Amino acid sequence: MRKTLTILCLVSNTLVFAQQRADSVAAAAPPLPSQKPAPEKNELKYNLNESGSHFFKVTFLNQTWLRLNQSNPGTTVIGEPKNNTFDIGLRRTRIQMFGQVSDHVFVYFQFGMNNFNFLNASPGFNTTGTLSNRKVQAFFHDAVAEYLVFKNKDYLKIGGGLTIVNGLSRFSQPSVGTIMSMDVPVFAQATVDQTDEFSRKLSLYARGQVGPIDYRVAVSDPFPVQTNGAAPPALGPNANFALKGHNKQFQGMLLYSFFDKEANQTPGYMTGTYLGKKKIFNLEAGFITQKNAVWHTGATATDTVYQAMNLWSVAAFLDMPTNRAKGSAINAYLGYFNLNYGRNYLRYNGIMNPASGTTQAVGGLGGTQGNAFPMFGTGSVIYSQVGYLFRQDLLGSGGTLMPYAQAQIGNYDRVNKSMGVYNFGLNWLIKGHNAKLTLDYQNRPYYQALPATGQLDAQGRRGQLVLQYQVYI
Template sequence: MRKLVTILGLVSTNFVYAQQPADSLSPSVKRIPEKNELKYNLNESGSHFFKVTFLNQTWLRLNQSNPGTTVVGDPKDNTFDIGLRRTRIQLFGQINDRVLLYFQFGMNNFNFLNASPAFNTNGTVSNRKIQAFFHDAVAEYLVFKNKDYLKIGGGLTIVSGLSRFTQPGVSNIMSMDVPVFAQATVDQTDEFARKLSIYARGQVGPIDYRVAVSDPFPIQTNGATPPALGPNANFALKGQTKQLQGMLLYSFFDKESHQTPGYMTGTYLGKKKIVNLEAGFITQKKAVWHTGDTATDTVYRTMNLWSVAAFVDMPVNRARGNAINAYLGYFNLDYGRNYLRYNGLMNPASGTTQPIGGLSGTQGNAFPMFGTGQVIYSQLGYLFRQDLLGSNGTLMPYAQAQLGNYDRVNGSMGVYSLGLNWLIKGHNSKLTLDYQNRPYYIAQPVTGKLEEQGRRGQLVLQYQVFI
């Protein structure tokens, strides 16, 4: 009983101190410095540690629907929805001088529909309680002690090739969302851009490299009905081959962060001077198939994807905190003959009365996001001075453009976004208002190629909390 009284007394004392203004506390009261991370040191120096982070991105969205859109059976010209774009937990740490352990658990694209492939393709309602899953489970070994020359790892990981946006750090992206087309096989033969892989990565002088051998998942396990074998290429339902990918990056000034496996920072908010050139690729033999000269012939093709890009993220005025962020990339994407796939992020619609050329998922906010052809992607953002809004943070406006020339689409496809970040406390607490404008299409009756018919827009307000 005496121990209980003592504990209650200590708790009540701490509560009283917590309610007092900081300047009213006695000088003898020890102030605990504010922490900005949840980190447990495993040794005295803190070089060995284990850390936990939490991320939540909430969307409020108004969308102009593609023609023919239905929501749970009702036609909808416009939709308003609330959703969780990403909810994630990271657990990782440097266990000793050489070994890093990394896990990520969470869910994505969770709105009133549950937005699962099963719902969108055949109308069956899926279980809204099974969305969370392991995104990453990786162990990594540092070959040369205290040097980042060579790290060897394996597991379920986003370490890959093609580009920085194929493996983006989503807690610190400059825009509201990433260019998802760069995650080239997302939810087709991977698990939300993650693959079972073994890899090597490292930094040698100004060179940052990564190479990986991945074991792709069968397309039949992605939760959607696979498209039938036909004259246009799709991922093959038979056979299984390994995937090879890699990326090489040259840094002219500061080196990029190399702590967590794979993930590449979207913006350092002027804390670093980054000017990079990059080149990357993904290749897989017999990844796709289509019919040949007759409907009974089956032709297998190699998937070959590559890109080159330049990335700038640097301060303009270090004293005031102004910074610039810019990216320009060229993507050459060969998924096989006339491959094309629609996608709409956290799609707010469940069906359509106006199907387009045998393609699935064309409703809501979807557009032809993935396809055989070429894509130019660019973004530009400007960070205002750090004290622009006093203690309420600062602003960072941005613009994005995705220009695609796909073999199965007549003319160039342009998707454009304008946005404004209110960085209340950097990436830890920020509001983003984003407007996107996209095209919609019909299929030509003879050739089956897509012809643009008009444009639609969506407006999203996102609130991100990250610690």
């Protein structure tokens, strides 16, 4: 017992001496430098090699809409007349997965859904009593592999698969998470959900950047229009996409950059605004052509005439800082679109349409209810937009603001006067494009068909107000 007590005393004295010695050494040593907090990450990225030149990345996008809409005349919602509607929907919900898996190989996938409101309005709400399923909605938008011909050089990339690489314009292949306005000018996605899959096509393409020139060319295998989930219009005197025959589609786009080059990583997608991070001024020209893409009746009801689809555009795009120190910037676009879908082609479209039917069909055209207007047609369109990004500390830690305006002026062969659709909006950029609120007001015309000619004649105007909340990781 006495030995045990002696051992415990020795151990205790040793520990006390060691602690005193450590305290004195710590007091004499210079203070350690304070550790800086790790920088906040803004992406979900996994490096496949030590340098990070090979990587795989995942992004998530969700755009929620709260909308109040003045209905076009005759609008019904699930069988009841509605002069106004209020709805909540998901304009876009997307997952992107892409990466540089070797020095030469890039892969890109996108999965998600669009226009998901109470009607589940894509491909369309049916009132025929047949079964429908609101859970069948999400699909692969893109699945493409690309080969970089020259290592570490963007001179030539060859790719293939389901892709949005497109010829007509920058807004035919928009990066929807970075657009300046609440929504893109959808008319520029010329065959959307007719002979493509939400503007994507099965294509073989080449693209690249050589000095100030950015180019892309593609040959696409369009889908038959009868596979788009809606009943195709009957053959008649006005052109519609043909139900017989199958021809490849050819498209190309050339862009000249006067200052900084644009982002060129993901296949096709073109940034809406860099929020003052780049100095961009571009001129662009693009086209899409397809032999015998549409048909209509000729001299008699049994005489079928096939026509080519020929679309082209020219445009200028500006996105640059006005004060780098404060982070303010300007965004502007002006484009002319010459659109030949065949004789008197015209198609209504309403984005995430909040209505299911109409009692006042317009000139035998489908989908004229709710917020729809003649969006696609043979003729020409002038599209412009302008926005101004205020200084980055405008709202302190709460972000900044970016107001904008859009104008789409259509001169379609089947509409007897110019059609103007106007949008005015305000972005609250809480954290750039990663978190933003957008309030948008749209003013559009509505029409009746003239009995004598079948031409569409404007009868008045309607509006819609949308609040969008975007989260983008």
